[in-house]
Amino acid sequence: MNGALVVPLGRAIDWAPLAVAAPLAVAGAWLVPAEFGVAVVRAAGAVLASAAAFALVDGMAAATAATPVPRWVRQWARTLMASLVAGAAWALAWRLAGVPGVLAGEAVVALLLALAGAGWAVRHVEGRAVALAGAVPVLACGAGTWATPGQGWWLAAGPLVLVVAVAHRDARPVRPSRP
Amino acid sequence: MTLTVFELRRMLRNPLIWAAAVLAIALEGVRAAQWWPDLTVVTLRAVTASTLVAGAVLVAANLAAGRDRRFPETLAALPGRAPSRTRAVLLAAPVVGALAAAVVIVPLVLYGHLRGPAAGSLDVWEALNGVALAALAATVGAALARWTPWPFTPLLVIFAFLALIFVNGLGEYGGWALPWIPLHDPTLGPRPSALHLLYLLLLAVAIGAVALLRHGLRLVPAAVAAVATAIAVPAIAQADYLPKPPPVACRQLDGLSFCPRAGYEPWVGRWAAALRPITSAVPPEALADMPALRQDTFGGLPQVWLTGVTEMSVAGRVATGVAGLEGGPACGKAQTVVALWLTGLVSGLEESAPADWTRPPDPIEKGPGWHEYPLTDSGRSSVSPGRLPGVVYDGADLVNARALLADPGAAVKVRANWAVLTDPATTTEQAAPLLGIAPIGGAKACGEAE
Amino acid sequence: MEPTLTVHDLTRRFGRRTALEGVSLAFGRGVTGLLGPNGAGKTTLIRVLATTLAPDAGRVAAFGLDPADREQRLAIRRRLGYLPQSPGAYPHFTAFELVEYVAILKEIDDRRARHDEVRRVLAEVDLGDRAHTKVRRLSGGMRQRLALAQALLGDPDLLILDEPTVGLDPEQRMRFRALLSRLGASRTVLLSTHQTEDVTTLCERVVVMRTGGVVFEGTPGELAAQAAGQVWLTTTPPEGTFWRTPDGRYRTLGHRPPAAVPGEPGVEDGYLLLLGGEQVAA
Ligand SMILES: Nc1ncnc2c1ncn2[C@@H]1O[C@H](COP(=O)(O)OP(=O)(O)OP(=O)(O)O)[C@@H](O)[C@H]1O
Ligand SMILES: [Mg+2]
Numbered sequence: 066m067n068g069a070l071v072v073p074l075g076r077a078i079d080w081a082p083l084a085v086a087a088p089l090a091v092a093g094a095w096l097v098p099a100e101f102g103v104a105v106v107r108a109a110g111a112v113l114a115s116a117a118a119f120a121l122v123d124g125m126a127a128a129t130a131a132t133p134v135p136r137w138v139r140q141w142a143r144t145l146m147a148s149l150v151a152g153a154a155w156a157l158a159w160r161l162a163g164v165p166g167v168l169a170g171e172a173v174v175a176l177l178l179a180l181a182g183a184g185w186a187v188r189h190v191e192g193r194a195v196a197l198a199g200a201v202p203v204l205a206c207g208a209g210t211w212a213t214p215g216q217g218w219w220l221a222a223g224p225l226v227l228v229v230a231v232a233h234r235d236a237r238p239v240r241p242s243r244p
Numbered sequence: 245m246t247l248t249v250f251e252l253r254r255m256l257r258n259p260l261i262w263a264a265a266v267l268a269i270a271l272e273g274v275r276a277a278q279w280w281p282d283l284t285v286v287t288l289r290a291v292t293a294s295t296l297v298a299g300a301v302l303v304a305a306n307l308a309a310g311r312d313r314r315f316p317e318t319l320a321a322l323p324g325r326a327p328s329r330t331r332a333v334l335l336a337a338p339v340v341g342a343l344a345a346a347v348v349i350v351p352l353v354l355y356g357h358l359r360g361p362a363a364g365s366l367d368v369w370e371a372l373n374g375v376a377l378a379a380l381a382a383t384v385g386a387a388l389a390r391w392t393p394w395p396f397t398p399l400l401v402i403f404a405f406l407a408l409i410f411v412n413g414l415g416e417y418g419g420w421a422l423p424w425i426p427l428h429d430p431t432l433g434p435r436p437s438a439l440h441l442l443y444l445l446l447l448a449v450a451i452g453a454v455a456l457l458r459h460g461l462r463l464v465p466a467a468v469a470a471v472a473t474a475i476a477v478p479a480i481a482q483a484d485y486l487p488k489p490p491p492v493a494c495r496q497l498d499g500l501s502f503c504p505r506a507g508y509e510p511w512v513g514r515w516a517a518a519l520r521p522i523t524s525a526v527p528p529e530a531l532a533d534m535p536a537l538r539q540d541t542f543g544g545l546p547q548v549w550l551t552g553v554t555e556m557s558v559a560g561r562v563a564t565g566v567a568g569l570e571g572g573p574a575c576g577k578a579q580t581v582v583a584l585w586l587t588g589l590v591s592g593l594e595e596s597a598p599a600d601w602t603r604p605p606d607p608i609e610k611g612p613g614w615h616e617y618p619l620t621d622s623g624r625s626s627v628s629p630g631r632l633p634g635v636v637y638d639g640a641d642l643v644n645a646r647a648l649l650a651d652p653g654a655a656v657k658v659r660a661n662w663a664v665l666t667d668p669a670t671t672t673e674q675a676a677p678l679l680g681i682a683p684i685g686g687a688k689a690c691g692e693a694e
Numbered sequence: 695m696e697p698t699l700t701v702h703d704l705t706r707r708f709g710r711r712t713a714l715e716g717v718s719l720a721f722g723r724g725v726t727g728l729l730g731p732n733g734a735g736k737t738t739l740i741r742v743l744a745t746t747l748a749p750d751a752g753r754v755a756a757f758g759l760d761p762a763d764r765e766q767r768l769a770i771r772r773r774l775g776y777l778p779q780s781p782g783a784y785p786h787f788t789a790f791e792l793v794e795y796v797a798i799l800k801e802i803d804d805r806r807a808r809h810d811e812v813r814r815v816l817a818e819v820d821l822g823d824r825a826h827t828k829v830r831r832l833s834g835g836m837r838q839r840l841a842l843a844q845a846l847l848g849d850p851d852l853l854i855l856d857e858p859t860v861g862l863d864p865e866q867r868m869r870f871r872a873l874l875s876r877l878g879a880s881r882t883v884l885l886s887t888h889q890t891e892d893v894t895t896l897c898e899r900v901v902v903m904r905t906g907g908v909v910f911e912g913t914p915g916e917l918a919a920q921a922a923g924q925v926w927l928t929t930t931p932p933e934g935t936f937w938r939t940p941d942g943r944y945r946t947l948g949h950r951p952p953a954a955v956p957g958e959p960g961v962e963d964g965y966l967l968l969l970g971g972e973q974v975a976a
Contacts, residue, residue: 128781
């Protein structure tokens with residue numbers, strides 16, 4: 066990948082949701098009483114994940130669909146940049162709240178869920194609001210499993226990375242190369 | 245009007261809302277199936293589940309009201325003005341939201357009701373709180389679309405609401421001014437559900453009016469917002485739990501005395517049924533000494549009933565009581581074997597004795613032989629070592645009790661020798677001929693790991 | 695001459711709707727125009743040719759390479775310029791930044807070469823003086839030209855343009871035609887359009903599609919010849935569809951109205967007759 070791509074892609078990303086979510090997460094962890102630290106950090110993970118999902122919306126997807134630099138490079142670059150920002154904000158919130166590191170697995174899975182949901186949606190539908198699809202799996206999983214923090218979340222990370230990778234594939238799937 | 249009907253039809257076909265409804269019913273239905281229904285709790289849980297629908301409605305209303313932001317040119321040139329589009333969403337979305345919430349709440353409450361015998365009482369006002377919450381979410385979605393430009397803000401509101409529910413589940417901060425208090429402590433008395441419903445509806449009206457105010461400071465919406473707020477705020481400020489109902493009389497059943505909390509009378513039969521293996525195995529005079537079972541924290545009867553788990557806590561309490569065990573080390577006593585055997589009649593004995601009888605530092609990591617009993621429906625539970633409250637026993641006692649459990653004639657032998665077997669001075673060794681078992685002895689001192 | 699681009703028995707469905715059905719075509723050097731009513735399947739065909747959409751059945755080959763294979767598709771994309779029907783843009787980028795972004799994606803890695811190339815294509819579409827204007831401040835036609843500039847980056851051997859002349863003013867349209875005919879001399883250019891004028895003035899070959907199939911393939915002259923003997927001019931309004939010509943007469947297609955004189959057939963006449971074929975024959 067060409068390093069020159071980072072600057073325009075970074076500028077193309079819709080940072081507004083993360084710009085709102087990151088300060089909220091950090092301020093929340095800082096200001097809220099310690100007894101709520103765990104809950105705030107978990108909520109921060111979900112909010113930041115849903116905000117990061119907005120980075121996958123590409124207004125120029127059609128025009129750049131047939132360039133030699135493939136779609137997955139662009140989408141993964143967006144993914145990484147947004148994940149870095151969301152991850153940094155989460156780590157800061159986590160430090161300020163002073164809660165156990167066990168929560169990291171869950172935060173990573175929330176991020177991957179959001180990226181998978183939004184990645185799948187932007188593949189099929191145009192428009193900015195499509196990224197809301199990232200929050201759907203986060204909320205659905207959160208609703209079902211809120212009561213159980215733990216290391217088990219890491220198990221879900223591997224398959225979810227695969228789902229994200231599938232969503233980031235080229236618009237036109239290929240057969241495996243023949244030898 | 246036509247526009248309202250159009251929005252209504254679109255919303256009724258919105259897959260997001262109905263997917264949320266299906267998910268809410270499925271998640272809460274599966275959870276509810278594991279608990280004996282307490283209609284007070286069932287209603288609260290159903291409303292909490294329906295907030296998933298409220299979230300979907302919030303997003304749907306936001307997208308509908310924000311449509312002219314996404315297609316500004318096309319819609320700006322139309323004769324129908326923006327306020328009329330906002331009004332159409334404000335009329336249509338709450339109706340659909342209320343309907344979808346009802347679709348979630350009604351079957352969940354009916355399920356609890358039909359599964360009976362259900363404790364608690366069905367509070368229709370409480371159930372309607374969920375319907376009002378969905379309607380409120382719809383107006384919030386529309387207002388956000390009009391006042392904030394990004395599609396991300398509805399998500400923020402949803403997450404803030406979730407954080408409130410989970411962090412502040414009993415409403416310690418904010419009290420009844422919160423849109424929803426998902427948990428309930430029955431010792432506080434019935435909830436002011438009708439007043440809270442009124443509050444939610446007034447809030448919905450006020451926020452709808454605020455959405456319309458985005459199109460210019462008009463007298464009607466401004467007045468509506470002001471009046472609705474002026475009624476809602478003082479009304480909710482003086483909301484409080486209602487007076488507690490009078491206590492109900494204790495009831496004798498199968499030789500035991502059950503003293504339920506008001507509203508839990510329907511469970512007396514179920515408690516008695518769960519204890520029948522014990523009450524039918526011991527002589528009647530043993531039950532006469534048993535203190536009344538009360539439904540409070542230390543009274544033996546639980547507030548909630550997780551099927552397959554809670555039976556054990558009641559059985560342990562009754563078995564300990566009828567066998568005359570006092571608490572403390574009781575290894576190698578015939579009494580202990582009988583008590584363990586009695587609990588085994590209710591829920592099997594396939595477990596090892598606790599290795600550690602002191603509470604571990606992290607209660608989540610309970611060791612083998614420990615039991616966890618739910619105290620509330622929301623995840624608070626008590627953890628205790630062993631199955632006989634306060635009584636310390638060892639692996640040998642369990643082995644001996646299992647041998648007794650394997651004998652189909654055990655009940656006859658136990659009844660015949662009841663007085664000797666429950667004498668604190670009788671050891672298992674001495675009682676072995678009476679029980680017809682070949683006892684083993686404990687390897688270590690009582691209460692130490694083996 | 696070896697065709698640059700061939701498709702054989704191409705089929706593509708969207709749910710129950712068939713967008714392409716048994717399409718077989720070959721495109722060589724020069725400009726080929728793709729005509730057809732809305733929903734005929736032009737964009738679907740173009741997306742398959744531009745390697746962004748997989749067909750359900752059939753073979754595609756560009757430069758003898760198969761886009762279904764990862765390596766070969768990459769080789770095709772290195773030689774391809776593509777303008778989709780709705781290209782989209784980042785409104786807060788300047789024209790220069792936007793084109794440069796695509797240039798990076800087209801692997802023009804050397805910074806100086808890339809900047810030169812961006813300036814070159816911006817000049818080609820007459821946006822040289824607007825290079826540092828934000829995209830959101832450009833007019834609709836300027837944005838269309840900007841999208842076209844992206845397709846021209848790297849001087850591709852194969853240009854696939856979906857409705858490139860939408861929104862262009864007459865002067866820009868002339869400019870565009872001059873540009874394309876120059877490119878068409880040594881390259882393969884495929885463009886879809888609703889302007890039969892584009893076809894008349896620009897294309898060596900024309901393909902007409904209807905409901906997912908090819909109904910005509912040939913030169914613009916041959917398409918016009920389809921209407922030979924079916925173009926009529928009258929002095930009084932005839933029955934059916936007609937339009938007034940600048941000299942005050944009425945022009946109609948198909949059966950000869952009373953007191954009509956034959957008119958000169960054009961590409962548009964051929965196209966309209968081809969599509970309205972059934973009614974005219976009845
Ligand atoms: N992504 C899609 N999903 C579903 N149907 C589609 C999709 N794209 C195209 N179609 C359908 O395929 C058919 C052909 O569409 P296509 O876009 O190829 O037409 P077109 O010839 O380019 O039309 P136009 O002149 O309006 O651009 C239409 O019936 C259209 O509805
Ligand atoms: Mg098209």
